[in-house]
Amino acid sequence: MQAILDFIPIIVFFAVYRLYGIYPATVALIVAMVALIAYQWFRHGTVSKMLLFSGAAAIVLGGITLFLRDPIFIQWKASIVYWVTAIAFLASQFVGGKNLTERMLGAAFEGEGSPPWGLFNILWVISFAGLGATNLYVAYHFDEATWVNFKVFGSMGWLVATILLQIAWIWLWLRVSSRPQQPADDAR
DSSP: OHHHHHTHHHHHHHHHHHHHOHHHHHHHHHHHHHHHHHHHHHHHSOOOHHHHHHHHHHHHHHHHHHHHTOTHHHHHHHHHHHHHHHHHHHHTTTSSSSOHHHHHHGGGGTTSOOOOHHHHHHHHHHHHHHHHHHHHHHHHHSOHHHHHHIIIIIHHHHHHHHHHHHHHHHHHHHHHHTSOOOOOOOOO
16 A cells, blocks of 8 residues: 555656646645655654655755756656665665565565575666666656656656566576575596
8 A cells, every 4th residue: 555655746746747847746746745754654653764755855856946947956856766775775785684675575585595685685776776877867868758757657667677577586596496406426
């Protein structure tokens, strides 16, 4: 349910952009982020750090976009959030006993041996770093409408592709790691 709620601000942004343009869409994004943060706070008594960071970035960069009447700042928001996420995944390799990927998926693999969590985690680092760079490439090299379409559909497709790649990699690892080990031939 929370994953669906997390998409509401981007859906609101997209719908308002299509009807009224970038500046009303930016206002709508800010309002939707504040509403989602408030909902999470009242419903659960806590708000995820990622949502707080994303909301703060929307408020600050959206506010600058509105004040200066320059959409580049709201376009930068996605890249900043993606890059901070990449840094969080990368830093998790060195802080604590488990990286973020293992924290999210580890319980599903108890009794399956030791998956290569570091490699699985690096996939997310590369994906989020690449998505942030691609977002800026599209923002600077294409028109605003193309950027909005990329932000809504391209980035979502990118993340779904990363999830599918992660699933395929885990499936392959499970297949290979569950094979019986062949004893080495002794040279006599």
